Amino acid sequence: MGKMRGEGKKKKKAVIFTLDAIFAVLIATSMIVASFLFFSKTDLSTYNQQDLYRASLDTLTVLEKDFKLKNAVETSSTAAIESYINSLPSQICANITIFDKESNMISSAVKIDCQDSTERIVASRVFIANNDVYYAKIKSWYQ
Amino acid sequence: MQKLNGRNKAQFFSMDFVVAILLFITILISSIFIWDYSQEKIFLNEKRNNLNLLARNTASSLVETPGNPSNWSYIDTNDFNETNVLSLGLTRGNSLNNYDQINKVSASGFNFNNLLILDQEKIQRLYELDQTKHDKIKKILGLLGPNYEFEISIKKWNGYSYTTNYTIGLTPINASNIVRLDRFALLNNTWTDVMIKVWEK
Numbered sequence: 001m002g003k004m005r006g007e008g009k010k011k012k013k014a015v016i017f018t019l020d021a022i023f024a025v026l027i028a029t030s031m032i033v034a035s036f037l038f039f040s041k042t043d044l045s046t047y048n049q050q051d052l053y054r055a056s057l058d059t060l061t062v063l064e065k066d067f068k069l070k071n072a073v074e075t076s077s078t079a080a081i082e083s084y085i086n087s088l089p090s091q092i093c094a095n096i097t098i099f100d101k102e103s104n105m106i107s108s109a110v111k112i113d114c115q116d117s118t119e120r121i122v123a124s125r126v127f128i129a130n131n132d133v134y135y136a137k138i139k140s141w142y143q
Numbered sequence: 144m145q146k147l148n149g150r151n152k153a154q155f156f157s158m159d160f161v162v163a164i165l166l167f168i169t170i171l172i173s174s175i176f177i178w179d180y181s182q183e184k185i186f187l188n189e190k191r192n193n194l195n196l197l198a199r200n201t202a203s204s205l206v207e208t209p210g211n212p213s214n215w216s217y218i219d220t221n222d223f224n225e226t227n228v229l230s231l232g233l234t235r236g237n238s239l240n241n242y243d244q245i246n247k248v249s250a251s252g253f254n255f256n257n258l259l260i261l262d263q264e265k266i267q268r269l270y271e272l273d274q275t276k277h278d279k280i281k282k283i284l285g286l287l288g289p290n291y292e293f294e295i296s297i298k299k300w301n302g303y304s305y306t307t308n309y310t311i312g313l314t315p316i317n318a319s320n321i322v323r324l325d326r327f328a329l330l331n332n333t334w335t336d337v338m339i340k341v342w343e344k
Contacts, residue, residue, distance in 0.1 A: 018159055020159070021158075021159050021162045021163070024162075024163070024166055025162065025166060028166055028169065028170055032169075032170070032173045032177075035173075035177050036177065036180075039177065039180055039181050039184055047195050047199075050199075051324065054326070055325070055326075055327065058259060058326055058327040058328070059327060061258060061259050062259060062327050062328065062329055062334065065258075065259065065260060065329055066329055066332065066334075084334065087300060087305075087334060088327075089325065
């Protein structure tokens with residue numbers, strides 16, 4: 001009787017994974033993926049609002065110097081203003097409202113096929129009509 | 144059973160250690176890639192921001208001012224350089240024709256200027272000068288980068304759309320960066336779109 005040492009002893013092999021290692025791999029992978037996602041983002045908003053504000057001011061200035069705002073008050077017709085704002089680039093929407101010096105709304109013109117937006121730029125310009133002072137306010141946004 | 148000279152040698156090897164080494168190498172290599180990528184992205188963003196600023200300054204100078212001197216369009220071609228022309232502008236300068244109007248408007252408390260009122264003669268002159276003095280124009284506009292170029296398009300409204308009347312400068316070909324900016328103005332009482340492109344070869 002002599003069982004050889006080890007005879008009958010079952011061979012046992014095991015692979016040990018600790019939770020620490022699993023968490024470490026998951027966290028490291030998440031950080032690397034997040035870093036690449038962050039750096040691959042393209043940011044276009046830096047000058048967009050500035051460009052829109054500049055376009056708004058240009059619009060009011062052109063309409064004032066072209067006497068379209070004055071005519072809109074004196075003839076009670078906003079057709080010319082509508083024509084101009086409809087000529088703006090397709091990505092720009094605008095709504096122009098004319099007020100008297102007591103802030104009573106006189107008339108309004110909106111670009112066609114424009115959906116309203118909460119992210120709007122506002123600009124104003126004063127002009128003379130009927131020997132009185134009025135101001136035009138433009139609200140513009142990107143479509 | 145025998146002890147081997149009383150020495151006990153053993154090797155310690157755990158799966159945790161292997162995983163840790165692999166993870167460390169992965170993170171190290173990823174960090175190098177991310178660093179390189181972010182440096183390049185920052186560099187490209189800075190270049191683009193620079194082009195954006197140049198485009199805006201150029202546009203402002205052209206459509207908001209008459210230039211300095213305001214009669215730069217009368218300067219002889221041979222004398223057209225950055226010493227004699229400090230800035231370029233396409234708006235009408237003040238003249239005796241509107242001197243009285245300026246005084247009356249100023250007395251009323253308003254500021255009279257030709258902001259966004261373009262001068263046809265100045266546009267024509269700039270177009271002609273660009274044929275032979277393109278580099279001088281670039282310098283005066285402030286486009287001093289080695290590979291910077293510009294294109295100015297003057298488009299007039301014909302009732303249905305804007306059509307190009309003048310193209311001044313070079314059309315972008317194989318440009319690595321282009322910035323486009325549109326300003327709206329009046330030319331001969333016609334709605335005008337002044338499109339400015341600043342680009343890098």
